[in-house]
Amino acid sequence: MNTQRMPIGSIDGSADAESAALEIVMDAVAEINRLLPEDRQLPADPVTPLLGSRATLDSLELVQFLAIVEQHARRRWATPITLTDDAAWSATRSPFRSLTALAGFLLERRKELEIQGPNGGSP
Amino acid sequence: MSGFPFEKLPSEGDCWLTPPATCAELRQEMDRAAERFREKKIAAGTRIHLPMRPDLACFARLFALWRLGAIVTFEPLQRLLDTDSPPRLLRDFAASGQPGLILTTAGSTARPKAVLHNATRLLSRYATPGASRRTLLFFPPHHIGGLHTALYTLFAGGSLAAPRSLRPEDVLRCVEQHAVETLPVSPSFLRLALAGGAFDQFDLSSLKTVSFGSEPAGESLIAQVRRRLPRCRVVQTYGSTEAGILRVRGCDEGGGLAWRPDQGGDQVRIRDGHLEVRTETSMLGYLNADGEDPFTDDGWLKTGDRVEKCGEGYRILGRESEMINVGGYKVAPAEVEAVAEQCPGVLAATAYAAPHPLLGNVVGLRIVRSEFRDSSLGPRAGRQARNEGAEDEEDQLVPHVREFCWRRLPNHAAPVTIEVQRQEISEREFKKRRCGGRRAGSAPC
Numbered sequence: 374m375n376t377q378r379m380p381i382g383s384i385d386g387s388a389d390a391e392s393a394a395l396e397i398v399m400d401a402v403a404e405i406n407r408l409l410p411e412d413r414q415l416p417a418d419p420v421t422p423l424l425g426s427r428a429t430l431d432s433l434e435l436v437q438f439l440a441i442v443e444q445h446a447r448r449r450w451a452t453p454i455t456l457t458d459d460a461a462w463s464a465t466r467s468p469f470r471s472l473t474a475l476a477g478f479l480l481e482r483r484k485e486l487e488i489q490g491p492n493g494g495s496p
Numbered sequence: 497m498s499g500f501p502f503e504k505l506p507s508e509g510d511c512w513l514t515p516p517a518t519c520a521e522l523r524q525e526m527d528r529a530a531e532r533f534r535e536k537k538i539a540a541g542t543r544i545h546l547p548m549r550p551d552l553a554c555f556a557r558l559f560a561l562w563r564l565g566a567i568v569t570f571e572p573l574q575r576l577l578d579t580d581s582p583p584r585l586l587r588d589f590a591a592s593g594q595p596g597l598i599l600t601t602a603g604s605t606a607r608p609k610a611v612l613h614n615a616t617r618l619l620s621r622y623a624t625p626g627a628s629r630r631t632l633l634f635f636p637p638h639h640i641g642g643l644h645t646a647l648y649t650l651f652a653g654g655s656l657a658a659p660r661s662l663r664p665e666d667v668l669r670c671v672e673q674h675a676v677e678t679l680p681v682s683p684s685f686l687r688l689a690l691a692g693g694a695f696d697q698f699d700l701s702s703l704k705t706v707s708f709g710s711e712p713a714g715e716s717l718i719a720q721v722r723r724r725l726p727r728c729r730v731v732q733t734y735g736s737t738e739a740g741i742l743r744v745r746g747c748d749e750g751g752g753l754a755w756r757p758d759q760g761g762d763q764v765r766i767r768d769g770h771l772e773v774r775t776e777t778s779m780l781g782y783l784n785a786d787g788e789d790p791f792t793d794d795g796w797l798k799t800g801d802r803v804e805k806c807g808e809g810y811r812i813l814g815r816e817s818e819m820i821n822v823g824g825y826k827v828a829p830a831e832v833e834a835v836a837e838q839c840p841g842v843l844a845a846t847a848y849a850a851p852h853p854l855l856g857n858v859v860g861l862r863i864v865r866s867e868f869r870d871s872s873l874g875p876r877a878g879r880q881a882r883n884e885g886a887e888d889e890e891d892q893l894v895p896h897v898r899e900f901c902w903r904r905l906p907n908h909a910a911p912v913t914i915e916v917q918r919q920e921i922s923e924r925e926f927k928k929r930r931c932g933g934r935r936a937g938s939a940p941c
Contacts, residue, residue: 404895404898407895407899408898408899408902408903431907432823432854432855433823433855433907433908433910434907435854436852436854436855436858436912437898437902437907437910437912440858440912440913440914441895441898444894444895444914448891457852457853457854458853459853461853462853462854
Protein backbone atom coordinates (compact mmCIF):
# COMPACT_ATOMS: atom_id res chain seq x y z
CA MET A 374 0.00 0.00 0.00
CA ASN A 375 1.20 3.49 -0.83
CA THR A 376 2.60 5.26 2.21
CA GLN A 377 3.99 8.43 0.64
CA ARG A 378 3.99 11.35 3.05
CA MET A 379 1.12 13.79 2.71
CA PRO A 380 1.95 17.45 2.95
CA ILE A 381 0.97 18.69 6.38
CA GLY A 382 -2.21 20.62 5.89
CA SER A 383 -5.66 21.03 7.23
CA ILE A 384 -7.47 17.84 8.17
CA ASP A 385 -11.08 18.66 7.55
CA GLY A 386 -12.73 15.27 7.67
CA SER A 387 -12.81 15.12 3.89
CA ALA A 388 -12.98 11.83 2.05
CA ASP A 389 -9.27 12.17 1.31
CA ALA A 390 -8.40 12.50 4.97
CA GLU A 391 -10.60 9.56 5.93
CA SER A 392 -9.05 7.52 3.19
CA ALA A 393 -5.55 8.45 4.42
CA ALA A 394 -6.42 7.40 7.96
CA LEU A 395 -7.76 4.07 6.77
CA GLU A 396 -4.64 3.54 4.66
CA ILE A 397 -2.51 4.07 7.76
CA VAL A 398 -4.52 1.47 9.63
CA MET A 399 -4.31 -1.01 6.75
CA ASP A 400 -0.55 -0.49 6.46
CA ALA A 401 -0.34 -1.36 10.15
CA VAL A 402 -2.46 -4.48 9.55
CA ALA A 403 0.04 -5.60 6.92
CA GLU A 404 2.88 -5.02 9.38
CA ILE A 405 1.30 -6.79 12.34
CA ASN A 406 0.49 -9.75 10.09
CA ARG A 407 4.21 -10.22 9.55
CA LEU A 408 4.45 -10.91 13.28
CA LEU A 409 1.46 -13.25 13.50
CA PRO A 410 1.23 -16.91 12.52
CA GLU A 411 -0.52 -17.84 9.27
CA ASP A 412 -3.63 -19.10 11.01
CA ARG A 413 -4.10 -15.96 13.12
CA GLN A 414 -3.72 -13.22 10.55
CA LEU A 415 -5.71 -10.04 11.15
CA PRO A 416 -8.18 -9.62 8.25
CA ALA A 417 -7.60 -6.39 6.32
CA ASP A 418 -11.31 -5.71 6.41
CA PRO A 419 -12.71 -2.40 7.70
CA VAL A 420 -15.18 -4.22 9.94
CA THR A 421 -12.55 -6.39 11.63
CA PRO A 422 -12.99 -5.98 15.39
CA LEU A 423 -10.00 -5.34 17.64
CA LEU A 424 -11.81 -5.91 20.92
CA GLY A 425 -14.57 -8.22 22.03
CA SER A 426 -15.41 -11.87 21.56
CA ARG A 427 -14.81 -11.83 17.80
CA ALA A 428 -11.43 -10.14 18.07
CA THR A 429 -8.44 -12.27 17.13
CA LEU A 430 -5.62 -10.26 18.69
CA ASP A 431 -4.70 -10.86 22.31
CA SER A 432 -3.89 -7.87 24.50
CA LEU A 433 -0.14 -7.90 23.78
CA GLU A 434 -0.75 -8.17 20.06
CA LEU A 435 -3.30 -5.36 20.19
CA VAL A 436 -0.82 -3.14 22.02
CA GLN A 437 1.78 -3.88 19.36
CA PHE A 438 -0.73 -3.20 16.61
CA LEU A 439 -1.71 0.18 18.04
CA ALA A 440 1.96 1.13 18.43
CA ILE A 441 2.46 0.29 14.77
CA VAL A 442 -0.54 2.44 13.80
CA GLU A 443 0.94 5.33 15.82
CA GLN A 444 4.26 4.85 14.10
CA HIS A 445 2.69 4.88 10.62
CA ALA A 446 0.60 7.94 11.51
CA ARG A 447 3.67 9.80 12.71
CA ARG A 448 5.46 8.91 9.54
CA ARG A 449 2.61 9.94 7.29
CA TRP A 450 1.60 13.12 9.07
CA ALA A 451 4.95 13.95 10.66
CA THR A 452 3.30 14.47 14.03
CA PRO A 453 3.06 12.21 17.08
CA ILE A 454 -0.40 10.79 17.69
CA THR A 455 -1.28 8.81 20.80
CA LEU A 456 -4.02 6.20 20.50
CA THR A 457 -3.55 4.45 23.81
CA ASP A 458 -4.35 6.85 26.58
CA ASP A 459 -6.95 6.40 29.30
CA ALA A 460 -9.61 8.24 27.30
CA ALA A 461 -9.26 5.81 24.41
CA TRP A 462 -9.57 2.76 26.63
CA SER A 463 -12.50 4.10 28.62
CA ALA A 464 -14.57 5.56 25.77
CA THR A 465 -18.23 4.46 25.75
CA ARG A 466 -18.02 3.58 22.08
CA SER A 467 -14.63 1.99 21.88
CA PRO A 468 -12.44 3.25 19.06
CA PHE A 469 -11.09 -0.28 18.89
CA ARG A 470 -14.41 -1.90 17.93
CA SER A 471 -13.34 -2.08 14.27
CA LEU A 472 -10.59 -0.98 11.93
CA THR A 473 -12.88 1.70 10.53
CA ALA A 474 -13.59 3.02 14.00
CA LEU A 475 -9.88 3.10 14.68
CA ALA A 476 -9.28 5.07 11.48
CA GLY A 477 -11.97 7.52 12.56
CA PHE A 478 -10.39 7.84 15.98
CA LEU A 479 -7.00 8.43 14.38
CA LEU A 480 -8.43 11.26 12.35
CA GLU A 481 -10.14 12.69 15.42
CA ARG A 482 -6.83 12.71 17.31
CA ARG A 483 -5.16 14.35 14.34
CA LYS A 484 -7.75 17.12 14.33
CA GLU A 485 -7.38 17.63 18.09
CA LEU A 486 -3.66 18.01 17.66
CA GLU A 487 -4.16 20.52 14.91
CA ILE A 488 -6.39 22.61 17.15
CA GLN A 489 -4.44 22.22 20.38
CA GLY A 490 -0.90 21.74 19.16
CA PRO A 491 1.27 18.79 20.13
CA ASN A 492 1.57 19.97 23.76
CA GLY A 493 -2.14 19.80 24.42
CA GLY A 494 -2.95 23.45 23.96
CA SER A 495 -0.03 24.99 25.78
CA PRO A 496 1.50 27.97 24.00
CA MET B 497 47.01 1.90 64.90
CA SER B 498 44.30 1.71 62.31
CA GLY B 499 44.93 -1.71 60.83
CA PHE B 500 45.43 -0.15 57.41
CA PRO B 501 47.80 -2.51 55.55
CA PHE B 502 50.30 0.19 54.66
CA GLU B 503 53.14 -2.31 54.60
CA LYS B 504 51.47 -4.07 51.68
CA LEU B 505 52.03 -1.11 49.38
CA PRO B 506 55.06 -1.75 47.16
CA SER B 507 58.09 0.44 47.79
CA GLU B 508 59.78 0.11 44.41
CA GLY B 509 58.91 0.72 40.82
CA ASP B 510 56.48 3.07 39.13
CA CYS B 511 52.95 3.48 40.36
CA TRP B 512 51.66 6.34 38.23
CA LEU B 513 52.11 7.11 34.55
CA THR B 514 50.24 10.41 34.07
CA PRO B 515 52.52 12.09 35.13
CA PRO B 516 55.15 9.51 36.02
CA ALA B 517 55.70 8.81 39.71
CA THR B 518 57.25 6.00 41.71
CA CYS B 519 56.00 3.98 44.66
CA ALA B 520 58.67 5.69 46.77
CA GLU B 521 57.22 9.07 45.83
CA LEU B 522 53.74 7.87 46.77
CA ARG B 523 55.04 6.81 50.18
CA GLN B 524 56.85 10.12 50.70
CA GLU B 525 53.76 12.06 49.71
CA MET B 526 51.69 9.92 52.09
CA ASP B 527 54.09 10.62 54.98
CA ARG B 528 53.99 14.36 54.32
CA ALA B 529 50.19 14.34 54.12
CA ALA B 530 49.92 12.36 57.36
CA GLU B 531 52.09 14.93 59.10
CA ARG B 532 49.90 17.78 57.87
CA PHE B 533 46.74 15.97 58.98
CA ARG B 534 48.21 15.29 62.44
CA GLU B 535 48.98 18.99 62.79
CA LYS B 536 45.34 19.64 62.02
CA LYS B 537 44.36 17.27 64.85
CA ILE B 538 42.89 14.70 62.53
CA ALA B 539 42.84 11.40 64.36
CA ALA B 540 40.96 8.10 64.61
CA GLY B 541 37.23 8.65 64.29
CA THR B 542 37.53 12.06 62.62
CA ARG B 543 35.15 12.49 59.70
CA ILE B 544 36.76 14.34 56.82
CA HIS B 545 35.67 15.30 53.33
CA LEU B 546 38.33 14.51 50.72
CA PRO B 547 37.48 15.54 47.15
CA MET B 548 39.09 12.92 44.92
CA ARG B 549 40.84 13.43 41.62
CA PRO B 550 42.60 10.76 39.58
CA ASP B 551 46.11 11.70 40.69
CA LEU B 552 48.80 10.45 43.01
CA ALA B 553 48.45 13.28 45.53
CA CYS B 554 44.82 12.44 46.25
CA PHE B 555 45.55 8.78 46.84
CA ALA B 556 48.49 9.72 49.09
CA ARG B 557 46.09 11.85 51.17
CA LEU B 558 43.51 9.07 51.26
CA PHE B 559 46.07 6.53 52.50
CA ALA B 560 47.40 9.03 55.04
CA LEU B 561 43.93 9.61 56.45
CA TRP B 562 43.25 5.90 56.68
CA ARG B 563 46.57 5.38 58.47
CA LEU B 564 45.33 7.86 61.06
CA GLY B 565 42.03 6.01 61.41
CA ALA B 566 39.92 8.80 59.88
CA ILE B 567 36.54 8.27 58.25
CA VAL B 568 36.79 9.66 54.74
CA THR B 569 33.88 10.87 52.69
CA PHE B 570 34.28 11.84 49.05
CA GLU B 571 31.23 14.12 49.12
CA PRO B 572 30.21 16.69 51.72
CA LEU B 573 28.38 14.65 54.32
CA GLN B 574 25.95 17.40 55.27
CA ARG B 575 24.27 16.95 51.90
CA LEU B 576 23.38 13.40 52.83
CA LEU B 577 22.57 13.42 56.54
CA ASP B 578 22.33 15.52 59.66
CA THR B 579 25.96 15.73 60.67
CA ASP B 580 25.13 17.36 64.00
CA SER B 581 23.21 14.28 64.97
CA PRO B 582 24.81 11.40 63.05
CA PRO B 583 23.20 7.96 63.08
CA ARG B 584 24.23 5.48 65.73
CA LEU B 585 26.00 3.27 63.18
CA LEU B 586 28.38 6.11 62.36
CA ARG B 587 28.89 7.14 66.00
CA ASP B 588 29.70 3.59 67.05
CA PHE B 589 32.04 3.08 64.16
CA ALA B 590 33.87 6.34 64.86
CA ALA B 591 34.33 5.21 68.47
CA SER B 592 35.97 1.98 67.26
CA GLY B 593 38.94 3.91 65.85
CA GLN B 594 38.83 1.96 62.59
CA PRO B 595 39.45 3.82 59.33
CA GLY B 596 36.27 4.27 57.35
CA LEU B 597 34.95 5.27 54.00
CA ILE B 598 31.56 6.77 53.15
CA LEU B 599 30.54 6.29 49.54
CA THR B 600 27.35 7.45 47.91
CA THR B 601 25.18 5.42 45.61
CA ALA B 602 24.61 6.70 42.11
CA GLY B 603 21.54 8.84 41.68
CA SER B 604 19.19 6.21 40.30
CA THR B 605 16.97 6.95 43.26
CA ALA B 606 15.75 10.38 44.27
CA ARG B 607 18.19 10.68 47.16
CA PRO B 608 21.65 9.15 47.06
CA LYS B 609 22.35 6.77 49.91
CA ALA B 610 25.39 7.19 52.13
CA VAL B 611 27.16 3.84 52.45
CA LEU B 612 29.56 3.22 55.36
CA HIS B 613 32.49 0.89 54.81
CA ASN B 614 35.18 -0.29 57.18
CA ALA B 615 38.27 0.68 55.16
CA THR B 616 40.37 -2.09 56.70
CA ARG B 617 37.86 -4.68 55.54
CA LEU B 618 37.56 -3.04 52.14
CA LEU B 619 41.33 -3.11 51.75
CA SER B 620 41.61 -6.74 52.87
CA ARG B 621 40.62 -7.48 49.30
CA TYR B 622 44.09 -6.33 48.24
CA ALA B 623 46.18 -8.06 50.90
CA THR B 624 47.03 -10.79 48.39
CA PRO B 625 48.29 -8.78 45.43
CA GLY B 626 46.93 -9.54 41.99
CA ALA B 627 48.73 -9.26 38.67
CA SER B 628 50.97 -6.21 38.34
CA ARG B 629 49.67 -4.37 35.29
CA ARG B 630 49.65 -0.99 33.62
CA THR B 631 46.01 -0.07 34.09
CA LEU B 632 43.83 2.73 32.84
CA LEU B 633 41.88 4.56 35.52
CA PHE B 634 38.58 4.97 33.69
CA PHE B 635 35.99 5.38 36.41
CA PRO B 636 36.38 8.38 38.72
CA PRO B 637 38.15 7.53 41.98
CA HIS B 638 35.14 8.44 44.12
CA HIS B 639 33.21 5.68 42.34
CA ILE B 640 33.63 2.15 43.71
CA GLY B 641 34.82 0.97 40.30
CA GLY B 642 37.50 3.64 40.03
CA LEU B 643 38.56 3.20 43.64
CA HIS B 644 38.89 -0.54 43.14
CA THR B 645 40.90 -0.09 39.95
CA ALA B 646 43.32 2.21 41.73
CA LEU B 647 43.67 0.14 44.91
CA TYR B 648 44.02 -3.14 43.05
CA THR B 649 46.70 -1.69 40.79
CA LEU B 650 48.67 0.15 43.49
CA PHE B 651 48.71 -2.79 45.91
CA ALA B 652 49.71 -5.18 43.11
CA GLY B 653 52.69 -3.04 42.13
CA GLY B 654 51.14 -1.95 38.87
CA SER B 655 50.88 1.58 37.54
CA LEU B 656 47.93 3.79 36.72
CA ALA B 657 47.25 5.97 33.71
CA ALA B 658 44.44 8.51 33.82
CA PRO B 659 43.09 9.70 30.44
CA ARG B 660 42.53 13.41 29.71
CA SER B 661 38.82 12.77 29.39
CA LEU B 662 36.44 9.86 28.95
CA ARG B 663 35.99 10.50 25.24
CA PRO B 664 36.82 7.26 23.42
CA GLU B 665 39.67 8.93 21.52
CA ASP B 666 41.29 10.22 24.71
CA VAL B 667 40.88 6.91 26.51
CA LEU B 668 42.28 4.81 23.69
CA ARG B 669 45.07 7.31 22.99
CA CYS B 670 46.05 6.90 26.63
CA VAL B 671 46.10 3.12 26.13
CA GLU B 672 48.44 3.53 23.16
CA GLN B 673 50.74 6.11 24.76
CA HIS B 674 51.26 4.19 27.98
CA ALA B 675 51.04 0.65 26.64
CA VAL B 676 48.12 0.01 28.97
CA GLU B 677 47.45 -3.66 29.66
CA THR B 678 44.17 -3.57 31.59
CA LEU B 679 41.20 -1.49 30.54
CA PRO B 680 38.28 -1.52 32.97
CA VAL B 681 35.41 0.32 31.28
CA SER B 682 31.64 0.26 30.96
CA PRO B 683 29.71 -1.45 28.16
CA SER B 684 28.36 1.94 27.12
CA PHE B 685 31.87 3.23 26.58
CA LEU B 686 32.67 0.25 24.38
CA ARG B 687 29.54 0.83 22.30
CA LEU B 688 30.43 4.47 21.84
CA ALA B 689 34.03 3.65 20.91
CA LEU B 690 32.88 1.03 18.41
CA ALA B 691 30.28 3.36 16.91
CA GLY B 692 32.75 6.15 16.38
CA GLY B 693 35.51 3.95 14.98
CA ALA B 694 37.94 4.84 17.79
CA PHE B 695 39.18 1.26 17.98
CA ASP B 696 40.66 1.65 14.50
CA GLN B 697 42.61 4.82 15.28
CA PHE B 698 45.08 3.57 17.87
CA ASP B 699 47.54 0.78 18.49
CA LEU B 700 45.85 -1.26 21.21
CA SER B 701 48.14 -4.28 20.99
CA SER B 702 49.33 -3.79 24.58
CA LEU B 703 45.89 -4.61 25.96
CA LYS B 704 45.58 -7.94 27.74
CA THR B 705 42.25 -7.53 29.51
CA VAL B 706 39.13 -5.47 28.96
CA SER B 707 36.74 -5.75 31.87
CA PHE B 708 33.37 -4.25 32.59
CA GLY B 709 31.05 -4.58 35.52
CA SER B 710 29.02 -1.41 35.86
CA GLU B 711 26.04 -2.74 33.90
CA PRO B 712 25.08 -5.90 32.03
CA ALA B 713 26.55 -6.22 28.57
CA GLY B 714 25.05 -7.96 25.58
CA GLU B 715 26.58 -10.98 23.88
CA SER B 716 26.86 -9.10 20.61
CA LEU B 717 28.88 -6.34 22.26
CA ILE B 718 31.30 -8.86 23.73
CA ALA B 719 31.59 -10.53 20.34
CA GLN B 720 32.36 -7.20 18.66
CA VAL B 721 35.05 -6.34 21.19
CA ARG B 722 36.58 -9.79 20.84
CA ARG B 723 36.69 -9.39 17.08
CA ARG B 724 38.48 -6.05 17.45
CA LEU B 725 40.84 -7.28 20.16
CA PRO B 726 41.29 -10.98 19.44
CA ARG B 727 44.27 -11.43 21.81
CA CYS B 728 42.56 -9.72 24.69
CA ARG B 729 40.51 -11.26 27.51
CA VAL B 730 37.07 -9.67 27.67
CA VAL B 731 35.49 -10.33 31.03
CA GLN B 732 32.49 -9.28 33.04
CA THR B 733 33.10 -8.54 36.71
CA TYR B 734 30.72 -7.75 39.53
CA GLY B 735 30.65 -5.13 42.22
CA SER B 736 28.53 -2.45 43.79
CA THR B 737 28.89 0.48 46.14
CA GLU B 738 27.36 -1.63 48.88
CA ALA B 739 29.15 -4.94 48.26
CA GLY B 740 32.52 -3.67 47.11
CA ILE B 741 34.14 -5.49 44.22
CA LEU B 742 33.85 -9.25 44.44
CA ARG B 743 36.68 -11.62 43.68
CA VAL B 744 35.27 -13.18 40.55
CA ARG B 745 36.43 -14.70 37.32
CA GLY B 746 34.72 -14.31 34.00
CA CYS B 747 33.64 -17.60 32.49
CA ASP B 748 32.56 -18.66 29.03
CA GLU B 749 29.00 -19.62 29.86
CA GLY B 750 26.30 -17.32 28.55
CA GLY B 751 28.42 -15.99 25.71
CA GLY B 752 31.11 -14.78 28.11
CA LEU B 753 28.70 -12.69 30.16
CA ALA B 754 28.82 -14.87 33.25
CA TRP B 755 31.21 -14.80 36.19
CA ARG B 756 31.82 -16.97 39.19
CA PRO B 757 33.41 -16.28 42.56
CA ASP B 758 37.01 -17.26 43.11
CA GLN B 759 37.36 -20.40 45.19
CA GLY B 760 37.65 -19.67 48.88
CA GLY B 761 36.63 -16.06 48.32
CA ASP B 762 33.31 -14.33 48.41
CA GLN B 763 30.09 -16.29 48.78
CA VAL B 764 27.12 -15.74 46.50
CA ARG B 765 23.65 -17.24 46.34
CA ILE B 766 20.36 -16.67 44.55
CA ARG B 767 17.17 -16.05 46.51
CA ASP B 768 13.93 -15.45 44.60
CA GLY B 769 15.94 -14.66 41.50
CA HIS B 770 18.05 -12.06 43.31
CA LEU B 771 21.75 -12.09 44.05
CA GLU B 772 22.87 -12.15 47.66
CA VAL B 773 26.51 -11.97 48.67
CA ARG B 774 28.52 -12.54 51.80
CA THR B 775 31.87 -10.88 51.55
CA GLU B 776 34.49 -9.24 53.71
CA THR B 777 34.17 -6.07 51.67
CA SER B 778 30.45 -5.52 52.23
CA MET B 779 29.35 -2.21 53.69
CA LEU B 780 28.46 -1.89 57.34
CA GLY B 781 25.16 -0.24 56.43
CA TYR B 782 23.38 2.79 55.10
CA LEU B 783 23.61 6.04 57.04
CA ASN B 784 20.53 7.75 55.61
CA ALA B 785 18.07 5.03 54.62
CA ASP B 786 15.84 4.76 57.66
CA GLY B 787 14.22 1.39 58.05
CA GLU B 788 15.93 -0.13 55.05
CA ASP B 789 17.90 -3.19 56.08
CA PRO B 790 19.91 -4.50 53.14
CA PHE B 791 21.02 -7.61 55.04
CA THR B 792 19.16 -10.88 55.48
CA ASP B 793 18.67 -12.37 58.94
CA ASP B 794 21.60 -14.69 58.32
CA GLY B 795 23.91 -11.87 57.29
CA TRP B 796 23.86 -11.90 53.49
CA LEU B 797 23.78 -8.61 51.61
CA LYS B 798 20.78 -8.25 49.31
CA THR B 799 22.23 -6.66 46.20
CA GLY B 800 18.94 -5.85 44.48
CA ASP B 801 20.31 -7.33 41.26
CA ARG B 802 18.33 -9.95 39.41
CA VAL B 803 20.54 -12.81 38.38
CA GLU B 804 20.36 -16.20 36.71
CA LYS B 805 22.54 -19.26 37.04
CA CYS B 806 24.41 -19.88 33.85
CA GLY B 807 26.28 -23.18 33.94
CA GLU B 808 28.79 -22.78 36.75
CA GLY B 809 28.53 -19.02 36.62
CA TYR B 810 26.09 -16.24 37.33
CA ARG B 811 24.69 -13.75 34.90
CA ILE B 812 23.34 -10.38 35.97
CA LEU B 813 20.03 -9.40 34.42
CA GLY B 814 19.76 -5.94 35.94
CA ARG B 815 18.64 -4.02 38.98
CA GLU B 816 15.30 -4.99 40.48
CA SER B 817 14.33 -1.33 40.31
CA GLU B 818 14.88 -1.42 36.54
CA MET B 819 12.69 -4.47 35.94
CA ILE B 820 9.83 -3.68 33.61
CA ASN B 821 6.46 -4.92 34.83
CA VAL B 822 4.35 -5.66 31.76
CA GLY B 823 0.90 -6.70 32.90
CA GLY B 824 2.43 -8.65 35.79
CA TYR B 825 5.29 -10.16 33.81
CA LYS B 826 8.76 -9.05 34.90
CA VAL B 827 11.04 -8.20 32.00
CA ALA B 828 14.76 -7.68 32.47
CA PRO B 829 15.95 -4.77 30.29
CA ALA B 830 19.21 -6.60 29.68
CA GLU B 831 17.39 -9.51 28.03
CA VAL B 832 15.63 -7.19 25.61
CA GLU B 833 18.79 -5.21 24.92
CA ALA B 834 20.78 -8.37 24.28
CA VAL B 835 18.31 -9.46 21.60
CA ALA B 836 17.90 -6.00 20.05
CA GLU B 837 21.66 -5.57 19.80
CA GLN B 838 21.87 -8.70 17.67
CA CYS B 839 19.53 -7.15 15.13
CA PRO B 840 21.30 -6.05 11.94
CA GLY B 841 21.43 -2.29 11.83
CA VAL B 842 21.42 -1.84 15.61
CA LEU B 843 24.59 -0.83 17.38
CA ALA B 844 23.20 -0.28 20.87
CA ALA B 845 19.85 -0.59 22.57
CA THR B 846 18.44 0.60 25.86
CA ALA B 847 15.20 -0.89 27.16
CA TYR B 848 13.01 0.90 29.67
CA ALA B 849 9.50 0.87 31.12
CA ALA B 850 7.06 2.93 29.06
CA PRO B 851 3.81 3.62 30.95
CA HIS B 852 0.76 2.10 29.27
CA PRO B 853 -2.90 2.44 30.31
CA LEU B 854 -3.76 -1.17 29.46
CA LEU B 855 -0.76 -3.10 30.74
CA GLY B 856 0.71 -0.74 33.31
CA ASN B 857 3.95 -0.68 31.37
CA VAL B 858 5.23 -1.89 28.07
CA VAL B 859 8.80 -2.26 26.95
CA GLY B 860 10.23 0.86 25.35
CA LEU B 861 13.43 0.67 23.36
CA ARG B 862 15.86 3.34 22.26
CA ILE B 863 18.27 2.22 19.60
CA VAL B 864 21.42 3.61 18.09
CA ARG B 865 21.89 2.73 14.47
CA SER B 866 24.97 0.93 13.37
CA GLU B 867 27.00 2.99 10.95
CA PHE B 868 28.80 -0.08 9.76
CA ARG B 869 26.12 -2.65 9.10
CA ASP B 870 23.42 -0.84 7.23
CA SER B 871 23.87 -2.98 4.16
CA SER B 872 22.58 -5.97 6.09
CA LEU B 873 19.20 -4.27 6.27
CA GLY B 874 18.59 -4.95 2.60
CA PRO B 875 18.56 -3.00 -0.62
CA ARG B 876 16.59 -0.08 0.84
CA ALA B 877 19.22 0.62 3.44
CA GLY B 878 22.97 1.03 3.18
CA ARG B 879 24.63 4.21 2.03
CA GLN B 880 21.44 5.72 0.69
CA ALA B 881 19.74 5.27 4.02
CA ARG B 882 22.61 6.95 5.81
CA ASN B 883 22.07 10.03 3.72
CA GLU B 884 18.37 10.22 4.36
CA GLY B 885 16.72 11.98 7.27
CA ALA B 886 15.99 10.67 10.71
CA GLU B 887 12.40 9.85 9.81
CA ASP B 888 13.51 7.63 6.96
CA GLU B 889 15.88 5.86 9.35
CA GLU B 890 12.93 5.15 11.57
CA ASP B 891 10.76 4.07 8.65
CA GLN B 892 13.24 1.41 7.71
CA LEU B 893 14.74 0.29 10.96
CA VAL B 894 11.87 0.35 13.45
CA PRO B 895 9.67 -2.31 11.76
CA HIS B 896 12.76 -4.41 11.24
CA VAL B 897 13.73 -4.23 14.94
CA ARG B 898 10.15 -4.82 16.03
CA GLU B 899 9.87 -8.00 13.99
CA PHE B 900 13.34 -9.21 14.98
CA CYS B 901 12.58 -8.84 18.69
CA TRP B 902 9.04 -10.23 18.41
CA ARG B 903 10.36 -13.44 16.90
CA ARG B 904 12.98 -13.93 19.59
CA LEU B 905 11.39 -12.70 22.81
CA PRO B 906 8.24 -13.67 24.70
CA ASN B 907 5.43 -11.40 23.47
CA HIS B 908 5.28 -9.48 26.74
CA ALA B 909 9.00 -8.67 26.46
CA ALA B 910 8.88 -7.47 22.85
CA PRO B 911 9.44 -3.72 22.59
CA VAL B 912 6.35 -1.68 21.77
CA THR B 913 7.68 1.87 21.69
CA ILE B 914 10.82 2.03 19.57
CA GLU B 915 12.83 5.17 18.95
CA VAL B 916 15.92 5.64 16.84
CA GLN B 917 18.45 8.12 18.05
CA ARG B 918 21.94 9.09 17.13
CA GLN B 919 23.28 9.03 20.65
CA GLU B 920 21.83 7.08 23.56
CA ILE B 921 24.90 6.91 25.71
CA SER B 922 25.44 9.32 28.52
CA GLU B 923 28.95 10.54 27.78
CA ARG B 924 29.32 11.80 31.32
CA GLU B 925 28.58 8.56 33.09
CA PHE B 926 29.01 6.03 30.32
CA LYS B 927 26.08 4.09 31.63
CA LYS B 928 22.75 3.33 30.09
CA ARG B 929 19.98 5.62 31.26
CA ARG B 930 16.78 3.65 31.46
CA CYS B 931 14.47 6.61 31.86
CA GLY B 932 11.10 6.63 30.13
CA GLY B 933 10.88 7.40 26.48
CA ARG B 934 9.39 10.38 24.73
CA ARG B 935 5.67 10.34 24.16
CA ALA B 936 3.33 12.92 22.80
CA GLY B 937 2.80 15.72 25.23
CA SER B 938 5.57 14.77 27.62
CA ALA B 939 8.99 16.25 28.06
CA PRO B 940 11.96 14.32 26.74
CA CYS B 941 14.02 12.74 29.46
